[in-house]
Amino acid sequence: MNASQRVPWRTRKVAVAALALGLTAAATTYVMAQQDVSGTDSGNSTKFNVVGDGDLPTKKPKLGEDRAGLSAEETGYAIHVASTDSSVPSDATDVRGKPGPEFLYADLPDLSEGHTGRTAVVALYDYTHDVTYDQVVDLGAGQVIETKKSGTAQPPTSATEADLAMKLAIESDADLGFKTEFEENMGVPLIDPDQVDYVAGAWVFNKTTSKGQECGKDRCAQLMVSTASGVYLNTFDFVVNLSTQKIVRTQ
Secondary structure (H helix, E strand, O other): OOOOOOOOOEOOOOOHHHHHHOOOHHHHHHHHHHHOOOOOOOOOOOOOOOOOOOOOOOOOOOOOOOOOOOOHHHHHHHHHHHHOOOOOOOOOEOOOOOEOOEEEEEEOOOHHHOOOOOEEEEEEEEOOOOEEEEEEEEOOOOEEEEEEEEOOOOOOOOHHHHHHHHHHHHHOOOOOHHHHHHHHHHOOOOOOHHHOEEEEEEOOOOOOOOOOOOEOOEOEEEEEEEOOOOOEEOOOOEEEEOOOOEEEEOO
């Protein structure tokens, strides 16, 4: 498994290679989120030229060798097949409430799973029902050959989920200490995600905090935030419930 494809923290960095698919900026983020890396990233979003019609590939692309890394075209095709499979409810929505499940990552199956041929694992999250789907896609046949559904599994967050979590935290009326720390360090209030570097990770209640019991069934994210000068801000007293889009105080 490629460590850069399945990591617990997601930045907003988007791979330029996705442009080869002819996707819009939103679809590009959707396809290539699995290539984000650990650590903080610049608060300034990368700009892309919009080409094509923004649709995911519906026709089988040229396939690589069985265990070669997935190409951008194969990834886009795998997402299309996985997200349109009959196992995913027709009313599934992503983190922003738009039709279709949230794409979390795509990867090669573990060797221990015994799949042959050119296959990919695609992780999706349905915010309508708070359910995770792990779909094994046979890229040659263009179909899902295995589905694992869970109401408690919480895979790594997508770049879109990280962006929304940061936006909700900044715009919240809750008295969150990291915003005060930012103003003390920078001399100006924190009003926009572009003012900071941040990553987000899926957070599940583990009985070490006094609150947040809903996180695990609900989709929650914990933020790690730093100023442009590299000062890390304390964000460990709250998490963002992405299912309800509310702040959860954990201390």
